[in-house]
Amino acid sequence: KAGVTQTPRYLIKTRGQQVTLSCSPISGHRSVSWYQQTPGQGLQFLFEYFSETQRNKGNFPGRFSGRQFSNSRSEMNVSTLELGDSALYLCASSLDRGGNYGYTFGSGTRLTVV
Amino acid sequence: AQTVTQSQPEMSVQEAETVTLSCTYDTSENNYYLFWYKQPPSRQMILVIRQEAYKQQNATENRFSVNFQKAAKSFSLKISDSQLGDTAMYFCAFMSLSGNTPLVFGKGTRLSVIA
Numbered sequence: 001k002a003g004v005t006q007t008p009r010y011l012i013k014t015r016g017q018q019v020t021l022s023c024s025p026i027s028g029h030r031s032v033s034w035y036q037q038t039p040g041q042g043l044q045f046l047f048e049y050f051s052e053t054q055r056n057k058g059n060f061p062g063r064f065s066g067r068q069f070s071n072s073r074s075e076m077n078v079s080t081l082e083l084g085d086s087a088l089y090l091c092a093s094s095l096d097r098g099g100n101y102g103y104t105f106g107s108g109t110r111l112t113v114v
Numbered sequence: 115a116q117t118v119t120q121s122q123p124e125m126s127v128q129e130a131e132t133v134t135l136s137c138t139y140d141t142s143e144n145n146y147y148l149f150w151y152k153q154p155p156s157r158q159m160i161l162v163i164r165q166e167a168y169k170q171q172n173a174t175e176n177r178f179s180v181n182f183q184k185a186a187k188s189f190s191l192k193i194s195d196s197q198l199g200d201t202a203m204y205f206c207a208f209m210s211l212s213g214n215t216p217l218v219f220g221k222g223t224r225l226s227v228i229a
Contacts, residue, residue, distance in 0.1 A: 003158075033216060043205065043219040056216060088157060092217075103217065105151075105159035 002027065004093050004106035012112045018079040021109045025072050025093030031055075032074040033103065034066060037088040046089075049074050050097040078111075086113045116141045118208050120220035127196045128228055134181075135191045135223050137206030145211040148182065150191045153222070154202040162204070165189065196227045 005024040013019050025032050033056075034046040045058040049068035066076040072093075078085055088110050092103040117140045127133035139148070150162040165173045165182050172180050177197075181190045193200055206220040 035217075035219075042221045043217075045216040045218075048216060058216070090157075090159060092159070102161060102164065104161075107156060107158040110157075 004091055004104050006089075006091050006106035006109050008109060009107065010110045010112075012114060013081050015081055015083060015113055017081050018077060019081060019111060020075050020077050021089055021091075021111070023074045023076075023091030023093075023106060025074070025091075026104055029093035029095050029104070030072055031094040031097050032068055032072065033092045033094070034074070034076050035090045035092065036060075037090055037108070038086075043090070046076065048097070055097055081113045083113050085111065087111060116143070116208050116210065116215075116218045118206050118218055118220035120204075120206055120223050122223045123221070124224045124226070126226040126228055127193075129196055129198060131196055132192060132194045133196055133225065135193075135204050135206075135225065137189045137191070137220055139187050139189065139206070139208050141187070141208065141210070143210045143212060147209045147211065148180075148189045149207040149209070149217070150178070150180070150189075151205045151207060151219075152200075152202045153205065154199075159205070163191065193225075198227050198229060201225060201227045 007022045031050045033048040037043045048056040052068045063079045068074045088108045090108045092105045119138045146167045148165045152160045163175045177194045179192050203222045205222045208218045
């Protein structure tokens with residue numbers, strides 16, 4: 001059974017650009033959550049999608065957005081990149097909404113903004 | 115809002131020895147899960163152990179066990195017979211069972227196992 005797949009693994013972007021990250025959940029999992037991990041702030045929740053609808057959102061500016069497709073794959077987009085957006089972005093999938101059966105994480109996308 | 119505190123930024127342990135990682139949390143909830151996740155250099159967050167708050171019995175998974183003190187809001191992880199492969203960042207996490215809230219993580223403890 002394939003795990004959670006995040007692409008790309010590494011990304012370098014210039015300040016002001018936009019970026020799209022992709023997450024393919026475990027087959028059968030309908031919930032996808034996104035987290036930002038930085039040395040200073042640790043792991044912070046971005047948003048959760050379930051059945052193509054955003055169900056929960058963290059405290060991030062509107063530059064951060066996401067969506068989920070009918071096959072449960074999810075993308076997150078960051079527009080007008082800032083240096084502070086440099087981070088590891090982790091995606092986690094779950095069978096149900098709320099992670100009652102546990103979350104499985106991907107290996108993340110390392111975004112560097114220069 | 116729930117908070118999770120890991121007071122040990124870094125720890126080291128000799129191979130085959132036992133080490134305990136500390137975690138405290140703050141919540142007014144009564145029904146929740148607590149987790150320990152391991153993040154090796156590969157970056158993938160791997161679930162180590164999970165504890166349901168309604169269970170008084172401490173969870174164990176092979177060499178990993180927890181000491182869950184609900185009244186004290188404490189949730190420590192004990193690793194027995196430490197192995198080099200245990201070297202990683204360890205995160206304590208909280209999840210409420212009401213309102214479909216996300217995982218709340220502590221800042222992590224970097225554990226180094228020394229040969």
